Amino acid sequence: QSVLTQPPSASGTPGQRVTISCSGSSSNIGNNYVNWYQQLPGTAPKLLIYRSDRRPSGVPDRFSGSKSGTSASLAISGPRSEDEADYYCAAWDDSLSGGVFGGGTKLTVL
Amino acid sequence: EVQLVDSGGGLVQPGGSLRLSCAASGFTFSDYAMSWVRQAPGKGLEWVSGISGSGGSAFYADSVKGRFTISRDNSKNMLNLQMSSLRAEDTAVYYCAKGMHSGGWLPFDYWGQGALVTVSS
Numbered sequence: 001q002s003v004l005t006q007p008p009s010a011s012g013t014p015g016q017r018v019t020i021s022c023s024g025s026s027s028n029i030g031n032n033y034v035n036w037y038q039q040l041p042g043t044a045p046k047l048l049i050y051r052s053d054r055r056p057s058g059v060p061d062r063f064s065g066s067k068s069g070t071s072a073s074l075a076i077s078g079p080r081s082e083d084e085a086d087y088y089c090a091a092w093d094d095s096l097s098g099g100v101f102g103g104g105t106k107l108t109v110l
Numbered sequence: 111e112v113q114l115v116d117s118g119g120g121l122v123q124p125g126g127s128l129r130l131s132c133a134a135s136g137f138t139f140s141d142y143a144m145s146w147v148r149q150a151p152g153k154g155l156e157w158v159s160g161i162s163g164s165g166g167s168a169f170y171a172d173s174v175k176g177r178f179t180i181s182r183d184n185s186k187n188m189l190n191l192q193m194s195s196l197r198a199e200d201t202a203v204y205y206c207a208k209g210m211h212s213g214g215w216l217p218f219d220y221w222g223q224g225a226l227v228t229v230s231s
Binding site for chain 1 (some may be wrong): 145155157169171172205215216218219222
């Protein structure tokens with residue numbers, strides 16, 4: 001059971017906006033930044049969003065992040081076939097004194 | 111160019127020990143916290159342990175506390191994870207990961223390629 005809660009799957013067409021939620025508590029998301037990672041099959045994770053809503057250089061602007069209270073969301077506007085991957089949210093947890101991840105969400109582009 | 115190269119994975123019997131290493135290059139190693147993150151077969155990511163840039167602070171997940179020890183050698187740009195009393199549930203790909211900001215634990219902006227640890231008799 002992961003500390004952060006994500007839906008196991010999400011799907012959408014290239015013309016849609018897909019959102020993936022991440023729910024936590026006051027000791028993690030409520031008091032710290034949220035980061036999102038993309039993991040393509042057989043590869044190491046890649047940083048997609050940091051400090052809840054910032055994109056590292058090279059990440060397409062169709063990816064965006066937001067945070068409110070103890071929840072966060074990753075949005076993908078007009079997903080492409082190459083975006084089919086597993087997406088993980090993560091944050092520092094002050095009570096555990098460690099990093100925590102969500103269980104991951106598998107994105108399917110229809 | 112930042113590079114992290116994980117090594118040391120392999121097959122080990124339950125109760126045994128193994129040492130993972132991560133060779134870092136392309137950045138001032140001592141300025142950044144480093145972590146180990148693992149992924150069991152077909153499962154999600156799990157943060158295992160982190161160590162500050164100086165090596166003076168270290169944290170562990172409850173699942174490995176007392177069994178794993180993280181360390182770093184800043185003179186050799188090496189990160190290590192000594193694993194003992196290994197259990198079947200420790201079977202996973204272990205990734206070393208670099209903290210993005212000097213002094214910060216998260217996020218991880220670079221990852222190693224991963225080292226597979228299999229605990230089985």
